[in-house]
Amino acid sequence: MPSKIAQIRLVSSHPQVYPPCDDSYALVDALLADRTKLLEHHPTICMEVGCGSGYVITSLALILGSESQNAYYFATDVNPDATKVTRETLEAHGVNAELLTTNIASGIEKRLSGMVDLMVINPPYVPTPEEEVGDSGISAAWAGGENGRSVIDKILPVADNLLSEKGWLYMLFLAENDPLQICLQMNKRGFGSKIVVQRSTEEETLHVIKFWRDPDIQIEGNEGGSSGKTGPHRGWEFLMSQISRLSFRETRQ
C-alpha cells in the first residue's frame, strides 16, 4: 500500500509563502524512499527547519503515522506567514506539530540540544546577492547568498548541536552549493553522509543527502596529539568514497 503524504489540494497557501515545488517533492521522495528505515529508527523528537507551506513536515508526520505515535514534531520558519500556513496544512491533514516563528532554531536550540532524532531541511539554496539574505518574507525561502551557502552554513552547526547521538538529518542541496564540500565539512563534525535522492531538471540538479553520526569518524580537534596520522588518511578515503557516490548514485548506507 502506498504511504500517505500531504495532498496538494489540502496544502494551505499565502502570497508570502513558498508553495510546494520540485525541491519539496524531492525531499519527501527521499523520506518515502527511507520509510522503512525511518519507522525502525523510532524518532522521539523530529524537527523541520524552514517549514514553508508545511508540505514536508505534514508528509513526514503522515509517513511515520500512527506506527510512530512516540514522535513529537517541531517546525520552524523565519516567516510568520509560513508558520501560520503550516498550521493550516497540518490541521487539514489531521496531524500535529509544534510551530515556532524564529531564525533557524533560535530560542529552542539551547534546551533541545542533543535531543532531536530526525531533522529535515529544505534550506534557501539559490545563489543570490548577499544583501538579499536575511529577509523574513517569501524571499527567505530561496535567497541563499554566495553559492547559495550563506544560510546553509549557518544551519549545519545548529543541526549538529540539536541532533541526538542517533540523530539523522535529511537535507536538500543544489549542485551549485557544492554538496561534496558540505559532506566533507560534516565529516569533520563526525557525520557520515550519503545521497538518498538526486534529481535533475532543465533548471537545476538537486541532491537530498542524509547525514548521521558515525562513531568511526574521528572529529577534528578531538584527536589529541596523534592527529597527524589518522586525519589526512581518513579524509582522503572519505573523499574517494563520496566521489564514487556522487558519480554513481550509490544508495547503500
Add this chain to the structure above:
Amino acid sequence: MRLLTHNMLSSNIKGVTNGFPLRIEPQTITQKPVDFNPDFLKNMFSKIDWKALSDASKIMGYADLPEDVPDQTVLESDEFLKKFHHALLEIHLEEGVLVCPETGRKFPVNKGIPNMLLHEDEV
C-alpha cells in the same frame, strides 16, 4: 503551544544568561485530547525541567502536578503518568505572551505559535 514546547524554549536575546523558563501570560487556553502513550512520557521525563513544567501548568489552570521533582519510581504509576500527559501535551496556549525572565521582553504567541524573532539590536 503545548507545555512540552514551553519547557524547551528560552529567551534568545543576546547577552541574556538566565533566559529560562519564559513566564507565561495566558489570554486564551485550549485543551485538545491526545492519545495516552506511556513510552513517550517515560522517554521525555528525564528531559523535562520539572519546576518549569509544574509552574507553567499552574499558570495554565492545572494544579495537579507535584511541585517537587518526582523520582523515577513515579513512572510506574498510571495516575501520575496521566497527569504528566495532560500537562505536557493536552494544554495549549493559543494566545498570550512569553516573558523573558531577565529582561522582561515579551514574545507574542498568536494562533498557538510563539514568535521568537528578535529586533536588530537584540541579536
